[in-house]
Amino acid sequence: MTIKNFLYVNRKAPYGTIYALESLEVVLIGAAFDQDVSLAFLDDGVFQLTKGQNTDGIGVKNFSPTFRALGDYDVTKLYVEAESLAERGLTADDLQEVMYEDEDDDWAEKPSIKIISRAEMADVMAGADVVLSF
Amino acid sequence: MTIKNFLYVNRKAPYGTIYALESLEVVLIGAAFDQDVSLAFLDDGVFQLTKGQNTDGIGVKNFSPTFRALGDYDVTKLYVEAESLAERGLTADDLQEVMYEDEDDDWAEKPSIKIISRAEMADVMAGADVVLSF
Amino acid sequence: MSTLHTVNKSPFANQSLISCLGHCKDGDAVLMIEDGVYGGLGGTGLTEIMANAAKSVSLYVLSPDLAARGVDAARLMQGVQGVDYAGFVDLVATHDRTQNWL
Amino acid sequence: MSTLHTVNKSPFANQSLISCLGHCKDGDAVLMIEDGVYGGLGGTGLTEIMANAAKSVSLYVLSPDLAARGVDAARLMQGVQGVDYAGFVDLVATHDRTQNWL
Amino acid sequence: MKFGVVVSEGPYTHQAVDSAYLFVKAALDAGHEVPRVFFYHDGVNVSTRLSIPPQDERNIQQNWTALAKGHGIDLVVCIAAAQRRGLLDENEATRQGKDANNIAEGFRISGLGQLIEMGIQTDRLVTFGD
Amino acid sequence: MKFGVVVSEGPYTHQAVDSAYLFVKAALDAGHEVPRVFFYHDGVNVSTRLSIPPQDERNIQQNWTALAKGHGIDLVVCIAAAQRRGLLDENEATRQGKDANNIAEGFRISGLGQLIEMGIQTDRLVTFGD
DSSP, X not given: OOOOEEEEEEOSOXXXXXXXXXXXXXXHHHGGGOOEEEEEEOGGGGGGGBSOOOOGXXXXXXXXXXXXXXXXXXXXXXXEEHHHXXXXXXXXXXXXXXXXXXXXXXXXXXXXXXEEOHHHHHHHHHTOSEEEEO | OOOOEEEEEEOSOBTTBSHHHHHHHHHHHHGGGOOEEEEEEOGGGGGGXXXXXXXXXXXXXXXXXXXXXXXXXXXXXXXXXXXXXXXXXXXXXXBOOOEEEEGGGTTEEEEOEEEEOHHHHHHHHHTOSEEEEO | OOEEEEEOSOTTTBSHXXXXXXXXXXXXXXXXXXXXXXXXXXXXTTHHHHHHHTTTXXXXXXXXXXXXXXXXXXXXXXXXXXXXHHHHHHHHHHSSEEEEEO | OOEEEEEOSOTTTXXXXXXXXXXXXXXXXXXXXXXXXXXXXXXXXXXXXXHHHTTTSEEEEEHHHHHHTTOOGGGBOTTEEEEOHHHHHHHHHHSSEEEEEO | OEEEEEXXXXXXXXXXXXXXXXXXXXXXXXXXXXXXXXXOGGGGGXXXXXXXXXXTSOOHHHHHHHHHHHHTOEEEEEHHHHHHHTOOOHHHHHHTTOSOOOBOTTEEEEOTHHHHHHHHHSSEEEEEOO | XXXXXXXXSOTTTBTHHHHHHHHHHHHHHTTOEEEEEEEOXXXXXXXXXXXOOOTTSOOHHHHHHHHHHHHTOEEEEEHHHHHHHTOOOHHHHHHHTOSOOXXXXXXXXXXXXXXXXXXXXXXXXXXXXX
16 A cells, blocks of 8 residues: 555644644544654644643643653654744743654654754645645 | 614624624614614624625625615614725725615715724724624 | 623734734723633733733733643733633623623 | 645634745645635735745635625736636646645 | 623534633622523534533533523524524424424524523623634 | 545535535546545534525535535545534434434545545545634
8 A cells, every 4th residue: 555644734722622632533543544644733733732731620621641642653753843832932841742662763762742943844744745734 | 671782893704704694694683673783894804895796606695785785774883994994905995885864864875884993993892882793 | 981802812823812902992801711811921922012902901811721721820921810710700790891802 | 746735714814824825835836715815915914925925936816715705806916816616626636735724 | 790691603613612601600600690692603503412522521512401401591592593504493393394303402492683682681791702 | 636625614604615515516527536525523514414504595515415426426424523513324323322313315424534545545635624
């Protein structure tokens, strides 16, 4: 079977709308298809990855822990745009840690989140075969 | 019965979403209640009033003629924000004519659309008893 | 006579907050809820506009929405106050009208 | 290898068009549809950004959406081209991928 | 004080209806009255009894039905908006020749006049939408 | 060329599903294939057969059902998104103990895998949403 580069583009904040959550549901199902998967977080999408999310006060399920499970599904490329972070007053320290075990490197724990520039994000986008936008 | 000032605030463009159309449906029903009614058009809401709308190519009903019927329902105060027009490269000439017959002035035909400044729009808003936002 | 304005959209994605601030009268209050709470963040490109607005308008964020999004209250710009749902209700009751910037 | 980008939101309300333009590669195409067609208007605060983008990117608007909104094609800024749905389909087919800025 | 509430977006997709629910509960807790909540635009979708959310998520329709029952809140679904979007009660379904209906207990289908009336009869109106 | 299409918003509220319909028609007219359209998020609301739009407006569901029938398009409604929002076929309704169902002819409820499969098997993917 052909392997395609699937890119999931996340540009919306979590909780105000369901797109972030339902995007993650596609990623989890899609992981079973043995494609080359990348996730892009830019614009308000970077807010999805902030640590310390606590939804007790709004009665909505906190789905942010699910990002940390992505490594188990071999989803290991989470690209976060540096300019989007900076515009929102955020730094890498505000994001939760998402790790995976690299099977090609003796199962060493490595970070899944890669902070890249806007120009690099444009390259990531241009390298995709299939772009799914949320 | 108490008469309240009802203000319908329209800030969205037509056709891309249904809010403009369903706002107008409230205005038409609301006209039967003998309240003091004003409509505010600001931000992308000013696009609702452009003339020459032709929806044949998108399969959606053209509701812009309905604005011209508002006078028959005694809805005669359509406030349009000048700054919103200017930011969008529009002038009063781009808007359709909406007229009403003034019963207090020998049924003289008068324009329902009043172009006002942002500061005046803030005054209109502050003068409302009930604000319905679309 | 004053108005409570609510804004529920991120100011980084949408112009609602800016438009709202442009239509406030002195003494009005602006409550940022849902994705709107990001408008209260300090140290962003919007902070100057917000600081200017805070001179004549009271600025609030809905704390449960802030917590949901993982934003610590310490990250709020000066002059923005957190309220819970009971505080939201009080703001509605103590202002003459509510205008929701959707 | 090039991308067709679609934008369906008004640039006066939403940042999608600006973000899209910031992520285009030379030779890409941007098609404005639905409320996105307002991005093609000349004589607005956005015209300079758009004119700059037009140097490296092809700009299109979906004509049926433009007509629905009462915008005469003469109001489009220079360098923005109208296409119908058949043209939309051709743009999808002749670019390697489509990215929709929702 | 009497509060009127408008819900303009559908369940799960937008947070609006969750915010409205928590606001109404807080208003009641504070001793205010909420005689009516009006569901308009996609807000009418809240009223379906056919929704089956995942077990670990809130059931938005059932929460509203229970709240309305406990506090005598009139949950009104706009008929024009509901017809477009496929929300029908038994009477409407029969009248329109449809073979099913989907409105949940506690919700009532009626006209836009109920929205205007709510604006007239309440002291404050708050809209939750997008 | 093979086109896959995703519809992410509900009928009447957003223009997305109207744009998708005209795009699919134009693609077919140009000789392309559209083997599948996938309805996700509020897009699942398009599939209800209980919608009654005003007489002078288009019937979005019926238009899709007719187009799919005429051209053999597989209209797939995401099951997870549909359950949240109250869209059920007869099987699901029975299985979940619901007393009614509302899916229109021509629409098929299935999993998210159908979306990924569409991405793999088509040459181009276009999403219409908000």
